[in-house]
Amino acid sequence: MTLLGFLDYAGVAVFAATGALSASRKELDVIGFLFLAAVTGIGGGTLRDVVLGSLPVFWVVDPGYILVCVSMGALVFFTAHLFESRYRLLIWLDAVGLSAYCVMGAAKGLAASGSPTVAIVTGTLTAAAGGILRDIIAGEPSVLLRPEIYVTAGLAGACVFTGATVAGTPVVVASGAGALTAFAIRGGALRFGWAFPRYKPRPGRSPEDVLR
Amino acid sequence: MTLLGFLDYAGVAVFAATGALSASRKELDVIGFLFLAAVTGIGGGTLRDVVLGSLPVFWVVDPGYILVCVSMGALVFFTAHLFESRYRLLIWLDAVGLSAYCVMGAAKGLAASGSPTVAIVTGTLTAAAGGILRDIIAGEPSVLLRPEIYVTAGLAGACVFTGATVAGTPVVVASGAGALTAFAIRGGALRFGWAFPRYKPRPGRSPEDVLR
Amino acid sequence: MTLLGFLDYAGVAVFAATGALSASRKELDVIGFLFLAAVTGIGGGTLRDVVLGSLPVFWVVDPGYILVCVSMGALVFFTAHLFESRYRLLIWLDAVGLSAYCVMGAAKGLAASGSPTVAIVTGTLTAAAGGILRDIIAGEPSVLLRPEIYVTAGLAGACVFTGATVAGTPVVVASGAGALTAFAIRGGALRFGWAFPRYKPRPGRSPEDVLR
Numbered sequence: 001m002t003l004l005g006f007l008d009y010a011g012v013a014v015f016a017a018t019g020a021l022s023a024s025r026k027e028l029d030v031i032g033f034l035f036l037a038a039v040t041g042i043g044g045g046t047l048r049d050v051v052l053g054s055l056p057v058f059w060v061v062d063p064g065y066i067l068v069c070v071s072m073g074a075l076v077f078f079t080a081h082l083f084e085s086r087y088r089l090l091i092w093l094d095a096v097g098l099s100a101y102c103v104m105g106a107a108k109g110l111a112a113s114g115s116p117t118v119a120i121v122t123g124t125l126t127a128a129a130g131g132i133l134r135d136i137i138a139g140e141p142s143v144l145l146r147p148e149i150y151v152t153a154g155l156a157g158a159c160v161f162t163g164a165t166v167a168g169t170p171v172v173v174a175s176g177a178g179a180l181t182a183f184a185i186r187g188g189a190l191r192f193g194w195a196f197p198r199y200k201p202r203p204g205r206s207p208e209d210v211l212r
Numbered sequence: 213m214t215l216l217g218f219l220d221y222a223g224v225a226v227f228a229a230t231g232a233l234s235a236s237r238k239e240l241d242v243i244g245f246l247f248l249a250a251v252t253g254i255g256g257g258t259l260r261d262v263v264l265g266s267l268p269v270f271w272v273v274d275p276g277y278i279l280v281c282v283s284m285g286a287l288v289f290f291t292a293h294l295f296e297s298r299y300r301l302l303i304w305l306d307a308v309g310l311s312a313y314c315v316m317g318a319a320k321g322l323a324a325s326g327s328p329t330v331a332i333v334t335g336t337l338t339a340a341a342g343g344i345l346r347d348i349i350a351g352e353p354s355v356l357l358r359p360e361i362y363v364t365a366g367l368a369g370a371c372v373f374t375g376a377t378v379a380g381t382p383v384v385v386a387s388g389a390g391a392l393t394a395f396a397i398r399g400g401a402l403r404f405g406w407a408f409p410r411y412k413p414r415p416g417r418s419p420e421d422v423l424r
Numbered sequence: 425m426t427l428l429g430f431l432d433y434a435g436v437a438v439f440a441a442t443g444a445l446s447a448s449r450k451e452l453d454v455i456g457f458l459f460l461a462a463v464t465g466i467g468g469g470t471l472r473d474v475v476l477g478s479l480p481v482f483w484v485v486d487p488g489y490i491l492v493c494v495s496m497g498a499l500v501f502f503t504a505h506l507f508e509s510r511y512r513l514l515i516w517l518d519a520v521g522l523s524a525y526c527v528m529g530a531a532k533g534l535a536a537s538g539s540p541t542v543a544i545v546t547g548t549l550t551a552a553a554g555g556i557l558r559d560i561i562a563g564e565p566s567v568l569l570r571p572e573i574y575v576t577a578g579l580a581g582a583c584v585f586t587g588a589t590v591a592g593t594p595v596v597v598a599s600g601a602g603a604l605t606a607f608a609i610r611g612g613a614l615r616f617g618w619a620f621p622r623y624k625p626r627p628g629r630s631p632e633d634v635l636r
Contacts, residue, residue, distance in 0.1 A: 025416025204449025237628025
């Protein structure tokens, strides 16, 4: 299996595990675990394939991805109680999924469109999409709205992969460099609280205070 | 009209009614009723057609589905006050829609991909998608996160239909059996509070309590 | 550049600005501004292209739209503090975006399907989709659930454009009339609090009060 193929399955599998951990936090039943695992695992890649017009989407072509999601959902169902903090595990697995998905999204976007700009956008968008979808469906506070760096990590990984590939670097080096860049940035943000300075912070008021 | 064709219109119509009932609960105006009716009625089928690559989606090919949604939205707008509990009606119509949609999703998935695994996934996913979309847009607590069995009913219906069809059962029998299975399970869950035992329940803490 | 082409870029640009203003209200970092600007700017058009089967979507074909979103996101990042009320600005730009997008959505729907019904639906749906997506991702109270007229403005604009085009009016007149109709209705609703009388208002109870 190539490194890109491995990253593809790894991204789906760890995002599926984060979906199942969300199901555990919401105390859903076993089918709820499998459902959230599947939606989170394949959500970002589904969006990627749809906008690129690569239809039917990847998991219809190769249902093996579904089995990966179902297996991860079942595994988490039987082991989630072993972890002292499910949220901490969720957030670190989410970082791994983000790193794998930003490279895969950029690779598919570059192959389908030939445009580095499109590759960077599909890489960033699909890396973030799975986690956003999971948080919206499970009613969790969105990982996107937390103060530490999140989207930036996916963007950096997509840029490194795309830049290296356009420069002629072998795909195994480009994809490894992209995934490691994303993980290093997101991991640093989680471990050390890295965050950009915010510009003139001022929280929004509620619509009712502003209008009328 | 075939049983499958009837299930298709019935699923769209009753999901549209649940969307309009949500609009009623949120006290929207008549156009809000029509909008939520349309989004909920066609949402699951749109997702199904997109992932299968069956484009343009069904309601662009046959705009009659839109007229069904608009009619249901208007009907609910003028009758919603007659019901003592709109939420109870919503949740039972949602059960009917779930039953019809899980068979239609599986039937289209099987026809498009030939894979029973894909059929079961598209059946389950599209049966749940309309209700999830409705609850997210209307800001309702998601039906998916309620304690009783929900996704399981759609999954069981999709499995029964797919299994029966692969075994050579006539389509009218397979689709009837699938829809009845789904409705019996979801109806039992609503009437008798059927729920899977949850594994080591432990609610999730807020991210702020876990991280830093 | 044609009026339709101008409306297209204008709709993407002002919706991108509203996404960045949402990011400002949530105190995200600069990448969060660019991300929400991109998702909001291209969200409605992406949905439109997908349901019509016009794939790959418009911003994969012409990445210039991405650059428009990124520029608007950066512009808002450096100027948002200059406005006394970011929400008021957001809601008025949203009205401009709604007006541009309802015409573009109807125009593409009519060209792709030939059906006025489909054109009106794609116009209304895609005009509302960007704002709904922005509010869901940013965790804002949805603009759709506010009491004033919202979807109605997009629907009226789409009807005027579609009706005029079917009647043979030149495209520049039809698109101008459609956009102005939508903006006049939404603007009036914002300025004067226009709202439809609601039918027998009665807020929904929580699911827990209704079931069991």
